[in-house]
Amino acid sequence: MANTLRLYLTCIRNTLEAAMCLQNFPCQEVERHNKPEVELKTSPELLLNPVLICRNEAEKCLVETSINSIRISLKVKQADELENILAKKFLRFLSMRAEAFQVLRRKPVQGYDISFLITNYHCEDMHKHKLIDFIVQFMEVSKGLVNEQLTARVSLDMFVVSEMFILRASM
């Protein structure tokens, strides 16, 4: 299981390293405007082919690039109901804090759970490889958080709480 995760993440990392070559490009249609072209999708000459990386049917990653911006959308799958709900909660939590994250998009792209939007300005501010590190780390963390931390912790908490209840009845 971990093996495929490693491969998946490495593949994403390689794709990002290739795709993240962004430069400043003022808007062609409106004077003095500078918009992320990947969001507008009006001029086909500014867009590259989108790349879809699938780990399995339910987990995939879509990387869309343009001349001045790149959009990364992730879809995560969880084992059971509980993990599903916790993942959704966590992602909604993150979306609310999108401002603090700068590269996070407030609403995920249709059909996906979470999206990042990286523009050339971000690339100028931050080191490119560190940014890619961050994205990959983010994916690892979210998966790890939901699987180990939240679910396991919740189960353990409830186990102890149930014990207390039953103990009281028997003492």
Next chain:
Amino acid sequence: MILLQSPSRFLLQILKDRIVSGDKGVDIDCHTVEFDDVRYHVQFSMRNPKVMVLSVALPLAPPEAILYDGLPLGAIDAIKAAYGAVVQILDPPKDCFDLTMKINLTKLPTDEEQRNVVLTQIASVREVVLGAPLKLLLRHLASKTVAPNVDKLVALVHRPNESFFLAPQADKVTVVYPMRFQDSIDIVLATSFLQEFVEARRTAALNNAPSCMWSPVPPLELKGVNADALDANAGFVTFVVFPRHVEGRKLDKTVWSLLTFHAYVSYHVKCSEGFMHTRMRRRVESLIQALDRAKSDAEKLKKLVHGGSFRRLSMKHEGNSNH
């Protein structure tokens, strides 16, 4: 606080304050609502500063739970037994309430410890009234008999328009709860919680505890019950209570635990949602720090020089406001 406490904190506080404040009285007229729609109305008048009029409203009873005069079976007797001369029941109860009592604070025992015990008992009026039929049945269990004129299946109200079921027999009482929750996340969390309950019971050290089972469909004991009462989106929990669980002082504790089981589960579901938030916030903090590290040093220097940085939604915001 892990376990729900029986006495109402608010009632206890008002009673204690009144004892301490001596003879000078102030008019008090306030109401409070507790979980599961139990309402209290407290009144003190200037004319009788040592007499408290307490009205209690109980949750709306579903059709299968039978009430006698608006109160559960045996409630009046239980009140008289628990409070004695201190409390006088007023008939009819106040408008919109099910029970009105006059509590005479001058009739309390003078010894402070005994007095506190009685005050705590008064503040636990909910347990006394709502738990009366349950106590009756379990007392019979302790004496290994079956209460006379009791049906095979008894429905007792514990939440508005919802009841739980008891199947009393001479050697054991089976208690079944249909568990219902409103919020979809709550349903999932509660279901996993209840499954943990069963796991916890299986642990060897707890052989003394009542046995516990969970099933998504109504168990056999509930055959013949109205379908509305059986609609449960988080499954059915069954406890089997034996005489050793209700002997002596354990009776009161067991009554309260069984009465507030649903509230207990619901409370802990909310607690765990709260703690998930804590952990999520911590994780978000560390991710933002990771992002910070990605910033180039030139940018950081620029920010330091200009002193500008936008607000971060962080957990610990020291010195945020400069007043």
Next chain:
Amino acid sequence: MDPSERPAVVFDNGTGYSKLGFAGNSEPSFTIPTVVAVNESFLDQSEQCSSANWLAQYNAGVMADLDFFIGDEALSHFKSSGLYSLRSPIRHGQVNDWDTMERFWQQSIFNYLRCNPEEHYFLLTDSPVSTPESRECMGEIMFETFNVPGLYISVQSVLSLSAGFAYLKSLSEEDSEDSVSDMTGVVVDIGDGAPHIVPVVNGYVIGSSIKSFPLSGSDVTQFVMQLLQERGELLPPDDALDIARRVKETYCYTPSDIVKEFKKHDSKPSKYIKQWSAIKPKTGVPYTVDIGYERFLGPEIFFHPEMYSPDFSTPLPELIDSCVQSAPIDTRRALYKNIVLSGGTTMFKDFHKRLQNNIKKIVDERVAETNARHRVEVKPVEVNVVTHPIQSYAVWFGGSVAASSHEFFECCHTKEDYEEHGASICRTSTVFKGMY
């Protein structure tokens, strides 16, 4: 039963004290200090060693996440056992530690009020200078963790104003003053946290004219403690702050003129000097403390802040005056007529009289100057500082009144809105928008 048929829950969380209760009551059910005592020994462990951590907790029979107390219990547990550390989630009127605030709310709802949050609408209060982000966080916690059906976050100043208005209305049925009928006034809110002077016109807060005063109730306590210690009174160091606070609440008053007060104290010491006797907690030895000049010097820092803090020298009456002067010119007379006090620290004896006299002096001087310069006779400005016995929990009372009206349930942000649009619906507050 529909949640709107049940009384709403009103929470007024302040820096020092939180007032909790149900709408429709005339006073809060609980007034507890806003502190949380947390068991530090198992908390804050890094998540790497979580399983070992868990085993340790399990063996100790404790569940660290749920092992915390709030309010007075927190203070007593903190004093009696070394395991707990105190945390204050609110500093200077604003929440800066959301985890602790969430815990505080959790215990208030489930342990103190013992209500089911899913069945009640909630009214929370917020400082007039708080950020939209903090309101968003509040909304997120309330809707996500507690599943409340509806939430309204209101500004503390407007509630104080409506409390004063409701109280006066209940007293005087005959009086139909125009000044009281519309919600216009200056709210001087001095509690334990950051005191603010907020002008409110017709129910809307004039955000640009809000002035803040750096000295609050806790500073008065500090000052009293300093004076006592400087004079050589023996105070046990652990309790010094606590004793100073109780001295402040019991014996302090506002003089009309400090020079005269000094003379009064010196001429008749037996009448003015009070004794405070208590027992040292550690040794059990009783002791007494003399309380003299502190009685009036404490509240005096509001009128002469340079006594306590060298950085700030504008007295409170001047600040109130400059606040009104910065408000639109057509509202100024109405604002002067209705200066409302709220907060525990304004309960000093004669505080309102002194404030009224000082402000009136400043205003009269200005009117006289205008008259002299322009040779006109301007109508004298009426200055009125309103006081009533429920000042210390005026905000809570205002909330209780507001939440009992039918319109309240329509103004709340509902859970459906939250699910649909996210937490950003809580950002705006209607009083700032100018729509009513």
